[in-house]
Amino acid sequence: MSLISAAAGLAAGSLGATALGKLREHRKAPRALSDLLGWGFLVGEGVVLTKDGSFLAAWRVRGRDLASSTVGEVAALATHVGAALSAYGDGWMIHADAVRREAVGYALPERCHFPDPVSALVDETRRARYTATAEHYETESVFSLTYTPPPGLVGRLQKAVVAGRDGARDGSRGGVDWDRLLGQFEREARGLRDRLSSAVRIERLGSADLLRHLHECLTGLPHAVGVPGRGAYLDYALADQPFVGGFEPRVGGKHVRVVAVQGYPNTTTPGLADPLLRLPFPYRWSLRFLPFSPATATKVIGKAQLGWFQKRRGAGDWVKDMASKEKRQDTEMDLAFQDANASQMVLDAGAARASNTGGELRFGYLTACAVVMAESGRAADDRAAGLLKAVRDLGFTGRVEDVNAVDALIGSLPGHGHANLRRPVLSTDNLVDLLPLTAPWGGHREVPSGLFPPGSPPLLWARTDGSTPFRLCLHEGDVGHTLVVGATGAGKSVLVGLILAQWRRYAGARTVTFDVGYSHYVSGRAMGAAHYDLAGPLAAGRPVEMQPLRDVDRPEVRTWAVDWVESLVELQGERLSPDERGRLAHAVGLLAESPPEDRTLTALLVGLGDERLRALVRPYTLEGPYGQLFDADRDSFGAGNSPSSGEEAVRHQVVELSHLVGMSDRVLVPALTYLFRRVEEGLDGSPTLIVIEEAWAALMHGRFADRLRQWLLTLRKRNAAVVVVAHSPAQFRDPGVKGAQLLVESCPTRIFLPNPDAAEPDTAALYRWLGLNEAEVSRLARARKKQDYYVRSPSGARTFDLALGPLEMAFLGTLPGRSADETVREAARLADADPEKWLTEWLRLCGLDAEADALERSYPVRLGPCASDATAPTRR
Structure with missing residues (x-):
């Protein structure tokens, strides 16, 4: 006998002579909450068989943020969902529940792994600020589909059980093949998912999630529920709280109020119920639709x-x-x-x-209500009053149930179609306008990448309008590549600086920042990062040097080294013949036999017998203008990242490129390609964030564009995310920047900064090319400079504010009354003069005496690698 046959038999036998087609209590007078419930048994993964012989399944659904959608997009969404729901008629029932609950709290300290006192203090301060503000809530929408077989089939099942006839081996009972009915229901369930998936994000609930949802609808408790064993009655398993009926029911320790919608406005519009999904307290918005056949x-x-x-x-x-x-x-x-x-x-x-x-619409009975559950009667009354006002403000009429309160609660539960049956006839268009399809997006509750440890918290918590918080994660699945687009002075550096600081919460995290303009100098030095000022004033007396050929004893590096030297030739407008490339490869091979410190470009020059090759390589040796940068006998970048260095790897690095950017591509491109290889060599599977400021555009030329694109495609496999920073969307449409479209496509997460000119026709076209619609472009034009940020990803979109305080700005902003350059010079002076105490002195200089005291009391002052010990001495 199959599971469905056994469960169906149990359902029929439990009711005895009571008609299965009517949802009534087992007894004439109910003795417990379970007697009022219609849930029977689990008969498949995510499928409940109810006591009246119906099948129930559910999906988690999320549509668009109404504030980020155009009128046309919302109308198209409504049309699509309406068409999907129009497939159902007699015997079907649709429940839609929007559960407003407390949002996931700020990450606990024990789940964070900040390696330095400053980033730890910053996060502690942000946690305190977040928890001190008003409570935060978010909305989860669940659609439930219930199918009741024709009454004749249910009656035949009942007679078979009463008469004592066993089910056949093929799953039939009373001449009815219940396994076949379950299969038909599953096919319809898959059809609903397929029809809705192109319009909304939809996820089928498994048995555990389905029972959790049913339990939360009944009790208001959002915790997980154990899946009972085969044949166990769900009504007893889910009704685990004491119940008091009457005009003001109580379930467990929660007081229940039901706000019933009695009258509807003359017309409805898509997203009409959106304001209800933003209220600052927990409750459940419930819609039950019983569709008719034509x-x-x-x-x-x-x-x-x-x-x-x-x-x-x-x-x-x-x-x-x-x-x-x-x-x-x-x-x-x-x-x-x-x-x-x-x-x-x-x-x-x-x-x-x-x-x-004409088949344009389908019609049915709609019952709409809102269920409030609170710890006290006064709180329940206050919330019900607030809901009633919100409902009336939208043009509905309604009331708080009293005599009918218990029936209204039961009727709001998924799978319950007979209790509190209201008979206003509305169309599927009206239904869709009231469905919870446009709730604001709260962001991922944890990092969605399988390459991170399970349960890794979001990157950072931000502030938004309303009571729904926002949790920023750069990742979509395993891909964390992100675009940041904003004009100079709009707040890009502050955003990126906070992202870098908050990234350190992950165990073993690594960050590499290719900076332009010293934007991350102060925060990098404060948080212990090694700082490299390539050809810049902060490197005076301690120049940063590179040894690109140091590891050519490894075959894969030897191949790369030949390509890299060949790129030096191409940057001078020359090309190597096959014979010349062969001689170059041979010379590099000979170099591999030398000790690591002798594998220099000067040594390569000696090994090259071809005078033309020697002339093309010479500019990058000590005999040429670029030798101080490339022709070293020790690599000062990323100490420990080279297998031959014998040193511990540096986990956080800032590379200043502003002085290289001012040079020709003959210097910038080989430097970046070499540095990128060193970064890639250091990837060990730990969460790694690589920030590339404006210098990325220099690589989007010829063969170097192909290398950068390939880099983006492969880095994610090694748990590395790349943040590309641009000052204008026009950079991606520059004819000289090849492969920009693939670069954009490689970055599923995109963060945009305010631009008052965004709505101008030419500029708006650029933003639309980056995936924004008219409503989003308009939001950018109205957004507040240095305060608002707009993130768009495949999972959702949201405007947010970093909620920065004085402590964060002490390291991400400028000193009071000082310019950016003056701030950098002062930080360098203090850090070099007293590495042990400069952090507290810096905070006092910013007027943050209390924070300086907290840093001294709570954290041992420790200094990470800095420019003075991360760079190499000049060649002797």
Whole structure:
């Protein structure tokens, strides 16, 4: 006997002679909450068989943020969802629940692994600030689908059980193949998912999640529920709280109030219920729709039309007409005294019949209510009053249930179609307008990448309008590549600096920042990062040097080294012949036999017998203008990242490129390609964040563009995310920047900064090319400079504020009354003069004496690698 047959038999046997087609209690007088529930058994993964023989399944659904959508997009969403739901008629039932609950709290200290006192203090301060503000809530929407087989089939099942006939081996009972019915229901469930998936994000609930949802709807408790064993009654398993009925019911320790919608506005529009999904307290918005088949709808609408037709005139007029045997035509005066509302309703009913007959719409009974559960009666009353006001503000009429409170609660539960049955006939268009399809996005609750430890917290918590918080994660699946687009002075550096600081919360995290303009010098030095000022003033007396050929004893590096030296030739406008490339490869191979410190470009020059090759390589040796940068006998970048260095790897690095950017591509491109290789060599699977400021554009030329694109495609496999920073969307449309489209496509997460010119036609076209719609472009034009940020990803979109305080700005901003350059110079002076105490002195200089005291009390002052010990001495 199959599981469905056994469960169906148990369901029928438990009811005995009670009609299965009616949702009634097991006993004439219910003794417990479980007696009021219709949930029976689990008969498949994520499928419940109810006591009346129905099948129930559910999906987690999320649509768009209404504030980030155009009118056309919201209308298209409504049309698509309406068409998907129009496939159902008699015997089907749709429940939609928008559960507003407390948001996931700030990451606990024990889940964070900050390696330095400054980033730890910054996060501690942000946690305190977040928890001290008003409570935060977010909305989860769940759609449930219930199918009740025809009454004859249920009756035959009951008779078979009562008569004692066992089920057949093929899953039939009473001549009914219940396994086949379950299979048909599963196919319909998959069809609903397929029809909705192109419009909304939809995820089928498994058994554990389904039971958790049903339990939360009943008790208001959001915790997980254990999946009971085979054949266990779900009504007893889920009704695990004491229940008190009456006008003001209680479930467990929660007081229950139900706000019932009684009347609807004359017209509805897509997203009408969106304000209800932003209220600052927990509750559940519940919609139950019992769709009609076209034939049933014709009967119901026709009956209603006749009723309204008869209400046009008073009862006395109807009696006179019936007493008179002569038919008479209504005069103009008769029409003037008829009920105008009733006459209009007759016309509306006629239009509904036409839409139903033409297949444009489907109709059904809609029951809408909001369920409030609170720890005290006063809190429940206050929230119910707030909900009632919000409902009325949207044009509905409603009331707080009293006599009907228990029935209204039961009727709001998924799978319960008979309790609190309301009979207003509405169309699928009206239903979709009320569905919770446009709630604001709260961000990922944890990092969605399988390469991070399970349960890794979001990157950072931000501030938004309303009570729904926002948690920023750069990742979409395993891909964390991100674009940051914003004009100079709009706040890019502050955003990126905070992202770098907060990234350190992950165990073993690594960061590499290719900076332009010393934007991350202060924060990098404060948080212990090694700082490299390539050809810049902060490297005076301790130049940063590179040894690109140091590890050519490894075959894979030897191949790379040949390509890298060949790129030096190409940057001078020359090309190597196959013979010349062969001689170059041979010379590099000979170099591999030397000690690591002798594998220099000067040594390569000696090994090259071809004078043309020697002339092309010479500019990068000590004999040429670029030798101080490339022709070293020790690599000062990323100490420990080279296998031959014998040193511990540096976990956090800042590389200043502003002085290289001012040079020709002959210097910048080979430097970046070499540095990128060193970064890649250091990847060990730990969460790594690589920030590339404006210098990325220099690589988007010729063969170097292909290398950068390939780098983006492969880095994610090694748990590295790349943040590309641009000052304008026009950079990606520059004809000289090849492969920009693939670069953009490689970055699923995109963060945009305010731009007052965003709505200008030419600029708006650029933003649309980056994936924004008209509403989003308009938001950028209205956004507040240095305060608002707009993130868009495949999972959702949201405007947020970093909620920065004085402590963060002490390291991400400038000193009071000082310019950016003056701030950098002062930080360098203090850090070099007293590496042990400069952090507290810096905070006091910023006017943060209390924070300086906290740093001294709570954290041992320790200094990470800095420019003075991370760089190499000059060549002797």
